[in-house]
Amino acid sequence: MGLRIKNIDIVTMNSENKIIMNGNIYIENGIITHIGEELKEYKADETFNGRHMIAMPGMINAHTHMGMSLLRNYADDLPLHQWLTEKIWPVEAKLSSKDIYWGSLLSMTEMIQTGTTTFCDMYFYMDEVGKGAEESGIRAMLTRGIIEDRNDPDKKLNESRELFNRYHKASNDKIRVMIAPHAPYTCSPEFLVKAKELASELGTGLHIHLSETEKEVQESYEKFGKSPIEHVYNLGVFDVHTLAAHCVHVDDNDIRIMVEKGVHPVNNPGSNMKLASGFAPVQKMIDKGLFVSLGTDGASSNNNLNMFKELNLAALINKAVDKDALSVKAEDALRMATINGARGLQWENQIGSLEVGKKADLILVNMDKPHLTPKHNLVSSLAYSAYGSDVDTVFVDGKILMKNREMVTIDLEKVKYMAQKQAMDLITR
DSSP: OEEEEEEEEEEOOSTTOOEEEEEEEEEETTEEEEEESOOTTOOOSEEEEOTTEEEEEOEEEEEEOGGGGGGTTTSOSOOHHHIIIIIIHHHHTTOOHHHHHHHHHHHHHHHHHTTEEEEEEEESOHHHHHHHHHHHOOEEEEEEEEOOOTTSTTHHHHHHHHHHHHHTTHHHHTEEEEEEEOOTTTSOHHHHHHHHHHHHHHTOOEEEEESOSHHHHHHHHHHHSSOHHHHHHHTTGGGSOEEEEEOOSOOHHHHHHHHHHTOEEEEOHHHHHHTTOOOOOHHHHHHTTOOOEEOOOOTTSSSOOOHHHHHHHHHHHHHHHHTOTTSSOHHHHHHHHTHHHHHHTTOTTTSSSOOTTSBOOEEEEEOOSGGGOSOSOHHHIIIIIOOGGGEEEEEETTEEEEETTEESSSOHHHHHHHHHHHHHHHHHO
16 A cells, blocks of 8 residues: 655654655555655555644654553552562552453553554563554564562573564564563572573563662672672673663663673663652763663553653753753654664664655654744754644554544553453452
8 A cells, every 4th residue: 555645844863863844755565665755656545644744753662561551650659669569569460461451452552642653561461462562553572571480480481482482573573572581680690591591592682670770789789799780791691682671870881881782771761750760871871872762661650651751851851960951962862762762672674763665653743733833943842842642643564553643443442441440450359
């Protein structure tokens, strides 16, 4: 099917950060075939008028826990370790596959409505997440979160292998799988090595939490005599492609290690602030050449999955922390939310920027709003002024998931009803 989007301003996020005013985008069979001037001879099956709109790459939520949307606003205003051990883990022990299916579908709905076209999820019952991704049409990186079970250490690794065999490159390669040991404080050194070896065997990457809190770093020094990042580095974990969530409390040596091994840190500013974890030294990482990406974390610690809100936080917070108005500029934050996220998921050759030959994962943002007027700088408008609710239309693989704010692939009312029902049932359990 041939699609044309006409009369639209285009924020490409390509290597030159090129912006095209009043241009055209042509899509054939899910692939972008032309960007720029109108092709007079081309007959599109469907044409979208992009007047008053921006086309940009779909947002990439590089770290989240989607089933946790059922726990949104359930356990707030607590320190991270108390939040985890006293509130979250006891409830998670009661989770069912049905909970995860509806909670994840709720998350996918929220993400599509706010302009996310790709997510990387670390949670449980990942078959249910895969099922929801296939139904909704969103692009997904599935990572089965693993907290080591000393009584049966191979069980969860085998589940990850099965998940990989079932879903990796499924749904026209819209779904992929990585291996996800939760963190060095929930997995022994021996287990982390096993997880790395499985990722290497399968030819995929690793997804892990690292250096999220001062407590975690302090305990790592007490137990191993080194930071969490140096600890996993010495174990050889970084020998495979690694997506490292948070990386808040990192020093110069940690950053040097990440640069050496090409680790991809994921900044989660909303969650980091709410759980009082601190502020990642994002500008320092960027200056050293790291491709920092952006994530929301789960809806229990954020409490939403709106990447435009996260984009705004990412572009603001480090300016105040660093006392430098040039720290994490709007363009840097937007790259974190798009092409850098694609790099973190090893998908940069197909998504993350609008370029000929790439997948047609893009969103149309309605700029005909008072808070987006005047249009002096489109990148600044997106980073500092836009809301997720300004997203009008969403494409993944050239297919429409939302059009004129109306969901196309998901029954919105049913998802809201079932998610509320499952959430109440879960807490009762």
